Amino acid sequence: MPATQFGPLRGTGSGKFDDFAWLSYFTVLVREPVFMELRRAGFDLLGVPADIEFRRKQPEPLMELELWPSAHLHPSDCPKQCDICGRHLFPFRPGFGGLADSGKRPRPRLDAARFDATIPLQRIFEWPTILVASESFAGFIEKQGYTGFTLTPLELL
Numbered sequence: 001m002p003a004t005q006f007g008p009l010r011g012t013g014s015g016k017f018d019d020f021a022w023l024s025y026f027t028v029l030v031r032e033p034v035f036m037e038l039r040r041a042g043f044d045l046l047g048v049p050a051d052i053e054f055r056r057k058q059p060e061p062l063m064e065l066e067l068w069p070s071a072h073l074h075p076s077d078c079p080k081q082c083d084i085c086g087r088h089l090f091p092f093r094p095g096f097g098g099l100a101d102s103g104k105r106p107r108p109r110l111d112a113a114r115f116d117a118t119i120p121l122q123r124i125f126e127w128p129t130i131l132v133a134s135e136s137f138a139g140f141i142e143k144q145g146y147t148g149f150t151l152t153p154l155e156l157l
């Protein structure tokens with residue numbers, strides 16, 4: 001896959017992190033104590049420690065989540081695929097352009113028939129920069145009062 005990186009995330013960090021820290025608008029890191037709490041609560045999250053060097057003496061371990069593109073857009077919303085590389089061609093640039101320019105959050109409609117609600121957090125196959133939380137996961141992180149995320153309800157068709 002283009003732009004795929006292998007191995008643990010490496011870099012330097014400083015400052016205070018939210019419970020969910022965003023490296024980009026689609027790559028999320030989770031503070032290790034929160035990651036452990038989520039695992040204990042029964043959410044089957046996979047993650048690897050990010051290899052981040054902190055300037056502070058007290059390092060704050062962060063986990064990089066492994067999120068699979070297992071959710072799918074509803075077929076009626078599915079964009080055309082490129083004949084050559086198979087990439088889905090959106091009429092706008094998700095996230096930064098298009099919908100974001102109009103001040104609206106993108107609200108993809110998901111295919112209910114292919115949605116596995118037992119996966120706490122996943123990506124959309126045709127639009128992998130969007131993260132989808134299951135209802136129970138979204139409810140839990142909200143109830144716990146974790147910081148660093150915004151939830152937008154999505155429709156299952």
Ligand SMILES: [Zn+2]
Pocket residue numbers: 082083084085086087
């Ligand atoms: Zn292409």
